[in-house]
Amino acid sequence: MTHHDRTLLPPGGGMNRRTLLKGLGVAAATPALAACSGGGGGAASEGSNxxxxxxxxxxxxxxxxxxxxxxxxxxxxxxxxxxxxxxxxxxxxxxxxxxxxxxxxxxxxxxxxxxxxxxxxxxxxxxxxxxxxxxxxxxxxxxxxxxxxxxxxxxxxxxxxxxxxxxxxxxxxxTMALYAREDLFEKAGVDLPDKDWTWDDFRAAGERIKSKTGAFLVPAASGYFTDVMPWLTTNGASTFDEQWATPTFDSPEAVEAAEFVRGLVEDGLAPKPGGTYDAPTQMKQGKLATLGGGRWPTLNMRDLDMVDAVRIVDWPTKTQNGSPVxxxxxxxxxxxxxxxxxxxxxxxxxxxxxxxxxxxxxxxxxxxxxxxxxxxxxxxxxxxxxxxxxEAISYATPIPSPDRGAECQKVIEEAWLTIVSGNGAAADVLGSANDKLAALV
Amino acid sequence: MTTAASVSTVPRTSAATTGGPATNRWVGLAFVSPALVLFLVFIGGPFVFAIVLSLYSWDLLTPAEFVGAGNFRTLFSDPLLGKVLTNTFLFAIASVVTHVVGALLLALAVNRAMNRAVSYFVRTAFFFPFLISWSAVALLFKYVLDPTFGLVSHYLGVVGISAPDWFTDPHWALPAIIGIDWWHTIGFTFVIMLAGLQTVPTHLQDAARTDGANAWQVFWHVTVPLMSPTLFFATIITFIGAFQIFDPMQIITQGGPDNATKTIVMYLYEQGFQSFQIGYASAVAVLVFVVIMLVTVVQFLLSRVWVHEQ
Structure with a gap:
């Protein structure tokens, strides 16, 4: 399925044209379906323990x-x-x-x-x-x-x-929370609260950190669980209703959340998405103040010898505490x-x-x-x-996962990326995405 | 005499050792049987299976249901089909043009008289990226073209140019991947061109020069016609490979932004293994086969006009 297939053919021509046509044409039509055949690795036989x-x-x-x-x-x-x-x-x-x-x-x-x-x-x-x-x-x-x-x-x-x-x-x-590098907050003269801080507090902290240390405030990526849902849930929004039957991705609260994150990118508080951003390493180098995550970044912190340098704090809120779970x-x-x-x-x-x-x-x-x-x-x-x-599980929102969840996730992540990278207005993009989600459920 | 004697002994020796034409046939079959089995298992069988599956609705987990031509009707009314075919043809045509022209120019440059060591170094350098896996190349360019930290963005900034968001801007994503693909695979086309160039008889070029042809006339009226079988081969191979492009889109952009880099094979994969519409994905596979076959047939027909057999 790639240009590597070219190596199957002898360079310089010399192949019978009919053979070439047949071979290449047939190969073209069969890419994924061979994988449907199975074998091995199934449930163990009865009585084998x-x-x-x-x-x-x-x-x-x-x-x-x-x-x-x-x-x-x-x-x-x-x-x-x-x-x-x-x-x-x-x-x-x-x-x-x-x-x-x-x-x-x-x-x-x-x-x-x-x-x-x-x-x-x-x-x-x-x-x-x-x-x-x-x-x-x-x-x-x-x-x-x-x-x-x-x-x-x-x-x-x-x-x-x-x-x-x-x-x-x-x-x-x-659940989702923020891992915050405490010394960057200290250098910027910003008190790092455990909880009860707002999006505005967060943004203000980011501006001071940027000006005092040059570090980014937070990555702005488009992962459904890690980047989209925390901002939505802290503004009382989600991608679907509680039954996962009706998409709500274009609600005013969701639009507001997307515009807020886009604002962080526009103002240089978050790196532009679309490349390869190694957040834990950037944090280790003092170039990133916070990164979002559940339990898993703790392993990165251990590997990078940063357990004592960071503190986990609640995600900043707009209208309420929020997190996906x-x-x-x-x-x-x-x-x-x-x-x-x-x-x-x-x-x-x-x-x-x-x-x-x-x-x-x-x-x-x-x-x-x-x-x-x-x-x-x-x-x-x-x-x-x-x-x-x-503790976040007490107020968290189960990550909406309809039956066609993988397709929904793709729609959600693409729309979010389009907005935070500045390639579309939040209301329009989320409206269009919401229509696509409606078609999938 | 010697030649005649040798020729006359060949059939006799062959018949004596193989037992005649019937035995020859079985021996021949035995030799091709491993390849035949592999073909049937990995290409022929799945191909037939794909055609059969295209007539069914199947989600992998529950029993398949016969729908006849339903998948094809859905396919041809799919609003996304036009977009993914356009992307695929754009990529394929751009790939053919940039590879064939670029590789020919590179081959002409390298084929000129130059220090042998330098010549081999340049050939190796051009071919080397082709040996790297698509995964590594894709990840490499995600770093190189990173909008904040990438080398390209940095150096464009140094000369006062604001780099676009290569992979998140719908206008730039496909051109960016075309460029990456060119860097990655130009070496293969380059080697083909160099081999073809070296088969052009120099005495014909010398004769043209003696007759007063300038460099361009020698290139256009002698070199290019004599290289036309090579150019034809490179065109066919590049188109077929490009039409099936999948890896860089899947790794770098996942078909986005806004489907700007979604190709037909990627669409096939999504339908089959993300949406679990295996029958529909099979219909897409059949369409891919038909399109490539038709384009290749057209190329062969056109080749009668411009390809000169030596």
């Missing part, structure tokens, strides 16, 4: 997961876990990759599914109801559900159960031949020990159990203010 699972993670995340899986092997030596990490760029992309593999015959026993894919997978009849398993281990599950945020329990039914059955055990989550969930596939073993693994995942171990070994999420998220396992070797990530 081997379970397979797919999870999302880059190299760093896979390291923490592998440590967790090794821990499971220690406490459940009779069950062999075969885990496949998929380093997808987004949760929507991960869901697409998993769906493609399932179509190719690779149906795992367990899949890590984030909010972006939960409703889709449940609605396709791919998952087995968990009620029989929950009933069997009622005390354990009740203890777990009592320890997680009530919102998480509520949303697991509201957004991931199209027919009222329980298909998932909710796992850890991520997305959470992992663990289902068992209907095709699984080892559902009991798969349930054993899920029980392990929701245990306090596993939560603690994963948090300590470099997990990139806020542990679902409040007791773990409030413990030293989560706060040690982490920036001050890390608990704000846990």
């Amino acid at each position: 081997t379970i397979t699972m797919m999870y999302n993670g880059d190299a760093t995340q896979q390291k923490a997961f592998k440590a967790l899986f090794a821990e499971f092997g220690k406490v459940n030596s009779k069950i062999k876990l075969v885990a496949q990490g998929i380093p997808a760029a987004s949760w929507a992309a991960f869901s697409n990759t998993v769906a493609t593999r399932i179509a190719g015959g690779q149906v795992p026993d367990i899949i890590q599914i984030a909010t972006e894919g939960q409703r889709l997978f449940a609605s396709k009849g791919l998952l087995t109801p968990l009620e029989p398993f929950i009933e069997k281990d009622r005390a354990l599950v009740d203890g777990y559900l009592a320890d997680i945020d009530p919102n998480l329990k509520k949303w697991n039914t509201e957004y991931a159960s199209p027919d009222g059955k329980t298909y998932y055990m909710p796992g850890g989550y991520n 997305g959470w992992d969930a663990w289902p068992i596939t209907k095709a699984s031949k080892n559902k009991e073993a798969a349930w054993e693994f899920i029980k392990f995942l929701i245990s306090k020990d596993a939560g603690r171990f994963y948090a300590e070994s470099g997990g990139t999420i806020v542990p679902a159990r409040r007791s773990v998220a409030g413990s030293s396992a989560f706060t040690d070797d982490a920036p001050a203010g890390s608990l704000l990530l846990r």
Whole structure:
């Protein structure tokens, strides 16, 4: 599918014209569909006590997961876990990759599914109801559900159960906050509040930081979860209504949010989007005052030896506290031949020990159990203010994820990028994007 | 005598060792069978499968449903189809013109008498980017053309020019990717041109000069006609490769901004593996096949007018 295909042909001509036509023409028509054939990697055979699972993670995340899986092997030596990490760029992309593999015959026993894919997978009849398993281990599950945020329990039914059955055990989550480099605020003579600061306060701080230190205030990218939703939710807006049935991306509040971010770029407080901006490195070099993130930038801070130099603060607000929230969930596939073993693994995942171990070994999420998220396992070797990530779930908005979530995400991100890069008026661009979203739901 | 004797012994020896024409056929088939199997599994089979799938509605996860020509009807009324085909043809035509002309000029320059070491260095330098993967090239240029920190923006700023937002401005995104593609793949076309140039008999050019032709006349009336098979080959190959362009758009712009860099193969991918409309994506694949076939046939027909066989 690229110009590399040219190397398949001998240079200098000499090929029979008919052959050339046939070969190249046929090759042209077949690019993606060969991938539809599958094979291997599917659910383990019955009675083998081997379970397979797919999870999302880059190299760093896979390291923490592998440590967790090794821990499971220690406490459940009779069950062999075969885990496949998929380093997808987004949760929507991960869901697409998993769906493609399932179509190719690779149906795992367990899949890590984030909010972006939960409703889709449940609605396709791919998952087995968990009620029989929950009933069997009622005390354990009740203890777990009592320890997680009530919102998480509520949303697991509201957004991931199209027919009222329980298909998932909710796992850890991520909200959004700002990682702020304290010395830049100090140099600029700006007090860095933990919370209760407004967009205007934020902007004023940015102007002082820019003039005193030359550093940018914040990146202005177009990631749906990381860059769009924090600004929308802190102005009482979102991309869809609560049922994810009607797009609201062109609301006056959303337009105001987009214009605010564009203003940051226009005034040089945020770098222009469209290139490659390594925010953690820029922050390390003293060229960036804040960056947005959930738990995952904590790992960058550790790698860059900046844990003590930054503080996590709430996202500045316009009308209200706001943050998106997305959470992992663990289902068992209907095709699984080892559902009991798969349930054993899920029980392990929701245990306090596993939560603690994963948090300590470099997990990139806020542990679902409040007791773990409030413990030293989560706060040690982490920036001050890390608990704000846990508290944000109380006011956060579940990341709207309709069935055609990947397409919606693309529309949203493109529109946002168009606005913040100055290539379209916010009202027009969001209006057009909203129409596209309406067509997708 | 010697020649005649040699010729007469060849068929006899061949028949004796292979057992006659029937055996020859099986031996021949045995030799081509690995390639044939690979072709059937990876090209022929998927090709037929794609045609069949184009008649179905299938989301990968639930059973497929036969829709006949429904996908094609939807395709030809798709408001985005015109846009992605326009982008693709613009990219392909720009790619053909800039590659063929650019590579020919580079080949002419390198083919001139110059120090041998310098000549080899220049050839290697031109070809080297072609060896780098598209992923690396795409990421490299995201740095180079970064609107805030990129080298190009910096140096344009030094001379007082405000650099455009290469990848977020709908007017600049496609030209930027055409330029990146040129840098990345010109080396391949350059090597083809250089090889073609070196097959042009110098005595014909000398004869033309002796007859009083100037440099341009020698180039236009002798070199170009004699290179026309090479130019034709380069044109065909460049067009087919360019028409299937996918990687840089996917990595750098994801088809944006405002679909300005969305090509037909990218659209196929999105429909198949983001929208899960596999049948529809197959219909797009069939369209890609037909378009490339038609354009190639037209090129072959036109070649009768301008390609001179030696």
